[in-house]
Amino acid sequence: MLASFDTHLFWTALSSGPYWRGALTALELTVVALATAIVIGFFVALSALSGRRSLRSGAWVYNWLFRATPTLLQLYFIWYALPQIWSGFAGSWFTPFAAAWIALSFNEAAYMSEIIRAGLLSVDPGQELAGRALGMTRRQILRKVIVPQAVRIVIPPTGNEFITLLKLTSLAFVISLHELLTAGQELSAATFQYTEPLLAALIYYLVIVSILMLVQSRLERRFTWTSGRRRRRPEAPPGVSAVAHDAR
């Protein structure tokens, strides 16, 4: 059976333009969507921890809405329904990439907000108390004391989210975004071979995730508060490993 493996086709796929561009699109989409999700998720997390009831309810509704509905449905909705509801989304700027960016950002923000909330809660309340006693404002305490400490807690689960999101970008083929899996499928359809094109796509995903894991362990070391942190080996193994398996 292995005899039928077409090495030439495999290498052609691996080095072809559509694969390369597809991988780049998937990576770009993951990075911008995660970055946007972290920003939105941060404010949702602050709302969830707020003393004001209206803000807390708002955060709850947001998380409920985006976690209870399938990501695929959200993608369809943004791409097909949104331009019908709001003509501002009917323009040529509204590409499949833009639609996927919006849908995945809002979806991911719901998950990120919970991660960030846990991170903020993990910081000892004594830290805020000390900041207030010094005369710092809440905003200063958040920026200088609480957020930097929460980051350390937030990094490993965010690595998981990156991986989940990278795999979710393959869903965007349903709104005709040419990402990595699309490249694999198109080549399969053209050659009637499945092993080589799909294996080549798999390699790309593995490479992207490996790079991420490297970046993550660097970041974790950066946010360890010891004077010798740049010389020290990280104590914990890279946290992402193979834990990201939720099927959204």
Next chain:
Amino acid sequence: MADVVLRADGLHKRYGDLEVLKGVSFEVDRGQVKVVIGPSGSGKSTLLRCLAMLEPPDAGDVYLDSEQLTALPEKALAAHRSEVGMVFQRFNLFQNMSALDNVMCGLVEVRKLPKKEARAAAEQFLARVGLADKAHQYPDELSGGQQQRVAIARALVMRPKAMLFDEPTSALDVELVREVLDVMESLAQEGMTMVVVSHELRFAHHVASSVLMMDEGRIVEEAPPDEFFSAPKEERTRRFLSLVES
């Protein structure tokens, strides 16, 4: 006329059903050291937090240099909190900052001093508590006693009108208590106004201008240390002292 720095007038504070302060009035003059003792749950820490305006009292007023802090809105309060130094039982150093950055933080963020000036002042105060060589260590790398001395430097660098200490040595291993008390004693000798919640009775005896006994949200007794320890008037004080001293 006495020069009152910090004054509390009829403070009440409750958490849910629990009334922690039941009308506490209290004042400390410039250069005085007042030591507050009492069983746990008697309201000592809450009194300090009200004086520092970290917890607004439900009723009663707090004055700093005759300014009524309890009348100020939250925004204006932040600036006034920086004029009262607070030292906590668990140190509460900022974990993400080196010792030097901890001490600089208030000057840079609150006083808006240029970094260079703030650094010079912070170095001076770290040296003052004997930790010039630990400037670049992080809290996790310091002993409890060293952390508490950094915390004292962090409060002192703001040149506060008064320093409040909330059981500053009770989280420390026995052999580390002395180094912190030494710093506090020298502060007192330099004329710093201090309110100290502590069960270090020898410190109270040596350093305090007066000692206060708190129980069940009230000040039970206040007297100069000689009188307080040798001839307490209240039965409650006698019982407590016999428990602590034994």
